[in-house]
Amino acid sequence: MDFDFTPDQQALREAIVRIVDDNRDLPRSGGVVEPRACHPATAMEQAFMQGGYLDLALEPGCGAVEAAILVYEAALSPLVMELGGAALVAPLLTRKALPRPVALARVEDLPRGVRFLAGARTVLVDCGDEVAVLDMTGREVAALEDPFAYPLGRLTAAPDLTSAQRLPGKGGELRRLWRIALALEAAAAMEAAVRFTTDYVKQRQVFGRPVGSFQAVQHRLSADAVKCRGVYWLAMKAAWSGSPLDAALAALHAQRAVPEVTYDTHQFNGALGMTLEHALHCWTFRLRWLMGEMGGERTHAADAATLAWPDAA
Amino acid sequence: MEFAWNEAEEAYRAELREVIATLPGDWWDAYAPHGPSSPRLMEHARTFNARLAARDLIVRHWPREYGGQDASAWQQIIISEEMWSIGEPRSSLYLGANWAGPAIMKFGTAAQKQKWLRAIAGGELLWCQGFSEPEAGTDLSNMKTRAEPVEGGYLVNGSKIWTSYAARADVMFLLARVGGKGKGGVSCFLVPMDTHGIEVRPIPGVHSRWDFHEVFFTDAFLPADALLGEEAGGWTIVQTIIHYERIGAGRYEKARRGLDHVVGRLKERGVWDDPVVRADCAAALALVEAARLQTYLVIDGRAKDSDPGAETYLARFAMIQADHAVANLSSAYLPDLLVDGADGHLRSQFNSAITAGIAAGAAEVQLNMISGRHLGLPRGA
Numbered sequence: 019m020d021f022d023f024t025p026d027q028q029a030l031r032e033a034i035v036r037i038v039d040d041n042r043d044l045p046r047s048g049g050v051v052e053p054r055a056c057h058p059a060t061a062m063e064q065a066f067m068q069g070g071y072l073d074l075a076l077e078p079g080c081g082a083v084e085a086a087i088l089v090y091e092a093a094l095s096p097l098v099m100e101l102g103g104a105a106l107v108a109p110l111l112t113r114k115a116l117p118r119p120v121a122l123a124r125v126e127d128l129p130r131g132v133r134f135l136a137g138a139r140t141v142l143v144d145c146g147d148e149v150a151v152l153d154m155t156g157r158e159v160a161a162l163e164d165p166f167a168y169p170l171g172r173l174t175a176a177p178d179l180t181s182a183q184r185l186p187g188k189g190g191e192l193r194r195l196w197r198i199a200l201a202l203e204a205a206a207a208m209e210a211a212v213r214f215t216t217d218y219v220k221q222r223q224v225f226g227r228p229v230g231s232f233q234a235v236q237h238r239l240s241a242d243a244v245k246c247r248g249v250y251w252l253a254m255k256a257a258w259s260g261s262p263l264d265a266a267l268a269a270l271h272a273q274r275a276v277p278e279v280t281y282d283t284h285q286f287n288g289a290l291g292m293t294l295e296h297a298l299h300c301w302t303f304r305l306r307w308l309m310g311e312m313g314g315e316r317t318h319a320a321d322a323a324t325l326a327w328p329d330a331a
Numbered sequence: 332m333e334f335a336w337n338e339a340e341e342a343y344r345a346e347l348r349e350v351i352a353t354l355p356g357d358w359w360d361a362y363a364p365h366g367p368s369s370p371r372l373m374e375h376a377r378t379f380n381a382r383l384a385a386r387d388l389i390v391r392h393w394p395r396e397y398g399g400q401d402a403s404a405w406q407q408i409i410i411s412e413e414m415w416s417i418g419e420p421r422s423s424l425y426l427g428a429n430w431a432g433p434a435i436m437k438f439g440t441a442a443q444k445q446k447w448l449r450a451i452a453g454g455e456l457l458w459c460q461g462f463s464e465p466e467a468g469t470d471l472s473n474m475k476t477r478a479e480p481v482e483g484g485y486l487v488n489g490s491k492i493w494t495s496y497a498a499r500a501d502v503m504f505l506l507a508r509v510g511g512k513g514k515g516g517v518s519c520f521l522v523p524m525d526t527h528g529i530e531v532r533p534i535p536g537v538h539s540r541w542d543f544h545e546v547f548f549t550d551a552f553l554p555a556d557a558l559l560g561e562e563a564g565g566w567t568i569v570q571t572i573i574h575y576e577r578i579g580a581g582r583y584e585k586a587r588r589g590l591d592h593v594v595g596r597l598k599e600r601g602v603w604d605d606p607v608v609r610a611d612c613a614a615a616l617a618l619v620e621a622a623r624l625q626t627y628l629v630i631d632g633r634a635k636d637s638d639p640g641a642e643t644y645l646a647r648f649a650m651i652q653a654d655h656a657v658a659n660l661s662s663a664y665l666p667d668l669l670v671d672g673a674d675g676h677l678r679s680q681f682n683s684a685i686t687a688g689i690a691a692g693a694a695e696v697q698l699n700m701i702s703g704r705h706l707g708l709p710r711g712a
């Protein structure tokens with residue numbers, strides 16, 4: 019066992035953190051933050067592309083853990099960029115780089131709403147046993163607006179998968195990788211929301227003392243911190259192990275943690291947390307979407323139960 | 332990053348399992364359910380610990396000079412997992428191996444090391460921990476038990492409470508006050524339980540009839556060499572111990588095996604197909620495995636000799652939640668099997684889980700520590 023990154027992984031992480039931190043300012047006009055639910059991370063995206071980070075998982079000596087580092091660290095930003103599909107799921111599933119952004123969707127969600135579908139060039143569609151690799155050229159997508167902090171979209175026509183490339187028998191693998199990406203993104207968004215809130219309650223005074231000096235506030239944020247770290251470690255282990263059970267547990271734990279973390283962090287930011295100029299929603303309104311992705315916790319729970327305690331043959 | 336056991340660790344676990352295989356056939360029914368301080372288990376522990384000692388299995392993680400094999404902290408967590416998960420057949424030997432021994436290594440004199448460490452490694456001693464008092468639980472430094480310096484040693488007066496194992500232990504790791512009030516006056520002593528002036532009274536509990544005790548000291552004389560470390564320097568020792576105590580027992584492993592057992596029972600009852608039941612079990616499993624990884628993070632730090640940080644408290648809180656989640660499944664779906672005698676394995680997990688948020692520091696105290704040390708929040712009013 020060794021919970022530290024290797025020196026190479028550590029160096030990679032530091033480089034990623036620099037890029038994320040250098041490019042995390044919310045766009046402003048006239049001195050105030052632009053009132054938008056979702057802020058795309060354009061500069062961060064460019065930096066990652068220039069540095070060749072998106073194909074990390076395909077480089078010799080690299081794999082799921084390196085991709086996981088990228089997905090997690092980037093998702094700490096209030097700005098949003100598609101990485102789970104392009105940098106983790108697609109390369110590890112297909113062993114090649116697909117045209118990005120790469121959206122991930124269950125087939126039934128295509129006409130309802132899918133994360134990153136607006137602007138996606140590829141969609142990996144979970145069709146049960148098989149995966150459809152959908153080229154989005156020429157397909158009409160309606161972008162969905164507020165409240166979620168992701169660029170969401172839905173297909174305007176009934177999904178036609180006839181022209182899509184098929185990956186038979188890869189459905190389970192897609193779900194495994196998607197769960198890892200989902201758990202990492204949720205872990206990061208929860209961690210960022212807790213850190214942001216912690217900073218806020220340290221300086222906001224009520225009754226002559228910081229909000230964060232009240233034990234009712236401290237205990238809930240502390241319990242939330244335990245959840246964030248729990249999800250993070252489950253997701254990293256799942257990235258490392260390749261086990262479908264580990265991935266299902268990570269996604270399950272992540273989605274179950276979201277309600278309390280989003281509730282607590284919003285509570286402690288008061289009315290300011292309800293505004294679009296305060297960054298909190300950039301994470302919490304990602305989380306509120308992530309909570310239901312892949313069908314929500316019941317799907318991970320059902321798979322985890324079957325994998326952990328298989329019925330006797 | 333690496334989440335697998337190495338060969339030496341696997342081999343150690345296999346050896347431990349060979350000794351575990353010698354436990355009586357009615358282990359889960361007659362020994363484990365009433366806890367590691369129950370009379371039958373404690374009595375059996377003496378034979379069991381001798382078997383472990385005969386194969387040098389008890390303190391592999393200690394330095395060779397003290398009877399160990401210089402193995403890493405991972406081996407300590409392996410023995411904790413294997414033992415705690417089946418109801419701790421070593422009984423309170425683990426106190427000595429996990430934290431009393433290391434405290435003696437760090438703060439003891441050469442003579443104290445000679446006297447105590449080999450005996451721990453040899454599995455000869457069952458310990459108890461005399462910290463809490465009626466007015467000093469969470470607020471431990473409020474303790475009143477006094478050790479008056481007298482010719483050749485100390486006279487101890489006062490009382491301890493909630494002391495697990497006390498009625499059958501050989502030795503107590505005692506905190507008593509030599510100096511003034513507060514943390515500054517606390518001192519540590521190593522006290523044979525047959526010392527004249529010590530009286531032990533049991534307090535039956537909901538989790539075990541035999542766990543809690545009150546221990547009274549009436550002019551109990553301790554020789555000068557019973558003092559561990561400096562006079563009035565005990566608080567530093569306590570601080571060191573606490574990290575080892577909080578993350579010492581493999582509670583997540585007991586919860587995991589308990590959960591597997593719950594699922595087996597649910598299958599037998601034909602309710603395993605219910606998606607709600609399956610989802611509840613899966614959610615508990617996620618909590619257990621998250622607690623395991625958070626604990627391993629602490630052990631990783633220990634194995635690398637880094638100073639313990641806030642991870643200890645995060646891990647402990649995660650462990651409390653995992654333990655309760657599994658115990659609650661028993662209550663929710665199999666309450667009739669918790670009845671005495673119905674299913675010793677379930678009862679054993681249930682009994683130890685319900686103490687998890689209080690023993691070794693209240694859950695709320697862990698949260699206080701996380702607030703201060705992990706989040707950096709200002710002290711509460």
Ligand SMILES: Cc1cc2nc3c(=O)[nH]c(=O)nc-3n(C[C@H](O)[C@H](O)[C@H](O)COP(=O)(O)OP(=O)(O)OC[C@H]3O[C@@H](n4cnc5c(N)ncnc54)[C@H](O)[C@@H]3O)c2cc1C
Nearest residue numbers: 460461462463468469470493494495686689690691693695
């Ligand atoms: C099964 C078991 C075995 C034990 N074995 C031993 C043993 O062998 N030796 C020994 O010395 N002790 C032992 N203890 C005692 C244990 O260490 C104490 O119970 C524990 O430290 C809490 O002290 P208390 O029970 O006096 O609770 P109190 O200090 O009275 O606290 C009661 C409750 O108040 C809350 N609380 C307290 N302080 C705070 C705070 N600052 N912020 C927020 N909430 C707070 C917590 O919820 C806490 O549980 C054992 C306890 C149990 C349950």
